[in-house]
Amino acid sequence: MSLNWERLVGQGRARDTGIAWQPEEWELVLAIAKKNSITVSLAAEFVRKGATLENFAEVEPPKPREVIEKEAKEAGVSFAPEAPTAVLEKEIIRKTKKVKKSK
């Protein structure tokens, strides 16, 4: 069985491609979204970064997609618009490290 994981992840309804939220994680996403009046997709980004209800304010806010796309372009990552954000972030790190090494 294959789900539309790309969309589910993008909307914050799944942890990652092929990985569903565990019940307690999903409840946390919903609780953070409700408590802080933010969208489920943004709350999901916070939970992916390790946020809880208690430490929410201390977690660095996730970068908007546009910022990540800009950074990716600057790092020389060639990508299609549907490339997942998490993949772009990994690619930026990989490219940046490569550049540092070659210096």
Place this chain on the structure above:
Amino acid sequence: MAILTSDYDTLTKKLNEWYNEAAIDAVEGWIGQQFFDVSETDWQVYTYLQLYGAAKFDRVAEGAQLPVATSVEGDSVTATQRRFGGRISISKDMRMFDRYDQMMEIVKDNVNYAFDRIDQSQADLLLNGFTSTSYTDLYGYSQSNVTPDGVVLFSASHSNNLNSDVFRNLIRNSAGTANPALSRDAIVTARKDARIYKDPNGANRPTILDTLIVSATNEDLAERVVYSSGVQGTPNVDLNPLKGKVSNIVTWSRLDTRSDATDTSAYWFMCDSKNVKKSLKSPFAQKPLMAPATQIHDSLNWEYPIDSYYTIFAGHPKNIWGSTGVA
């Protein structure tokens, strides 16, 4: 003596008769088909769309266009047909000495086994529907246990593709504790929760839980809770309202032990009998079928394959509710 190629047709006919006799009995005992959509399909890759209430029916001004219902609001999944099967081997010794009783046993036993496996694989989807994203099925392969919204089959917070509304199909009791043991209170609360379901567009779409599905272990308790003329376990003289509300109790013995040998006898489920097949999908490209042996091996065994094509997945979860019964 059925040992010559010329005897092959006669023996095949006999085996088919035994196969059909056994299949009729096996299908009767196949509980899963009461809840799973086991209709036949020609599609190898079956696409399912879960809509959350996208239908449109609004007041329209004179000359104006009618509103359009769209599938964009839904979640979709694809499920691929898998082949399952085995072979029945009729040895030369069996044929040489006319051991028809043994041949009959082999055929009947294999037919029963095929339907046993199908039925258990369907029960396992329910029994594994409380945690994780997938589990190892009884064939040894990974089987997804999430619904099209990406949430595990039984959840307190199913999502949708339209807004951030959530709905539950995880049974709780009146105190709000999830996964309660089978009890009158939990049944009443589940029925109430299901009836007040609203779709993401805000329309009331009550789910009527009229069927209780229990393990053999819970059969007696279930019948006492539902069929007692008074309220079960109390000395008062109140009528038992559940008696007419839950119209069917199904004892599914495969719920007692999951195929990975976990004791799941406390698990119990409720469903809306009219709509449950929208929630549990198991389309067949081919129901189990015995084909004639196509070649005679060096051993001179005649081998008859029994095979089937089917798949299992969870659809819109609102019509099936579950509890592990641990709380």
